[in-house]
Amino acid sequence: MAPLAPIFKKAYLTVLFLTSFYILVLVALTNPWLQRHAIYVHKVQAWWQDMNKPEQFGFAKNQITPFNFSTPDGETIYAWHVMPLGLYAKHESEILQQPSGCAEDITKTKAFSLLREDPDSRLIINFHGNAGTVSQAWRTDSYRALSDGSTSNIHILAIDYRGFGYSTGFPTEDGVITDGVAAVNWAMQVAKVPSDRIVILGQSLGTGVTAGVVERFAKQGIDFAGIVLVAGFTSMPDLLPEYSIGGFLPVLSPFKHHATLKRYVMSYIVDTWESAARLANTVRLSKKIRLFIIHAKDDNDIPWTQSEALFAAAANATTNGGMDVALFRKMKARSTTDMGDGAFISTWKASENKIIREEIVSYGHHSRILTYAPVALAALKAFGLDEGGVLPL
Ligand SMILES: *[C@@H]1O[C@H](CO)[C@@H](O)[C@H](O)[C@H]1NC(C)=O
Ligand SMILES: *[C@@H]1O[C@H](CO)[C@@H](O)[C@H](O)[C@H]1NC(C)=O
16 A cells, blocks of 8 residues: 555644544533533622622622522522613612622612512513623623613513522523423512513523523413524524634534434434424414514524524414415515515414514624614513514514
């Protein structure tokens, strides 16, 4: 056999080494504990920041009340209550006199009583994506985008799931959904905000949490003012072959085009996050639903086509027995408005009470979109604070 030229031998060894390393990592990830670390990335956070000092993130002193609540299975969940700045301005001197830091009893704070006592106050419950905390990256800017404005009465409740930030425990799909349900129960039972003044908003992994939470409430006959899903996905096994870490590392894309191999590898996923099925179920169970599905075309982490599929699943669930793809496409085309630059809005109005809206925007990437107008506008529409005309919803 002719000896390989040294340069080819080197390249060959490098490829062999990288391939073996890749396979080794995949095998390691069949371990549920490692896999959950890889999916939730809950230990990656800016540990040098003190989340009990929200001024670090540009909020007014005591505009945010950090506090803990408990889940039925005994975890302590760390949360932020963010009050709208205009409301803060009206009560500034009283709020400034309150103790700062993580509240021993949030129900004794002025911010809390302003949320509970005002019959017009509204609440967005925010479920963030994987990695980091309530205070990470675009998240803090997004709270301002959603609630600021001199006349806003929109409060935000943001939580860190178990295992994230200062919360106790270790994340699993079931556990994280339990945390989300506990947050909603806190809002309805402790803060006494009725569900028709609550919007549930999730981004990325948080859309999975949202789908899981709203389905559980739909089963009890409880509907919300609105559900907003930003940069969502249909299920973890569907997503992973398409997902790029940080927008550039497509970890599982080698399996994208081999159906059998893909199914085999994906069968090792422990937390499958079946959002499309859960949303469809929620649509069927709800008496009233306003579902907003928003995704940016330039999202390099999760392709926007995932939101297309979420919309199809939710719309399909408004029909008896479902409709075939050709009919769906025809009906969707009829209710789609071109917004220019490749952006569009499709509004599926099954009835006055069941409206599903897909908005594909041109800009916003994967996370920054949270701070962009379409997301805040969706919340305003869900709360009925819009004109209710032009484009239906
Ligand atoms: C909130 O919970 C965390 C985690 O258990 C704990 O370290 C912290 O002291 C709690 N804060 C208050 C004010 O209870
Ligand atoms: C709707 O659901 C039916 C029954 O599950 C399925 O056969 C059909 O392909 C679905 N249509 C769309 C557009 O997803």
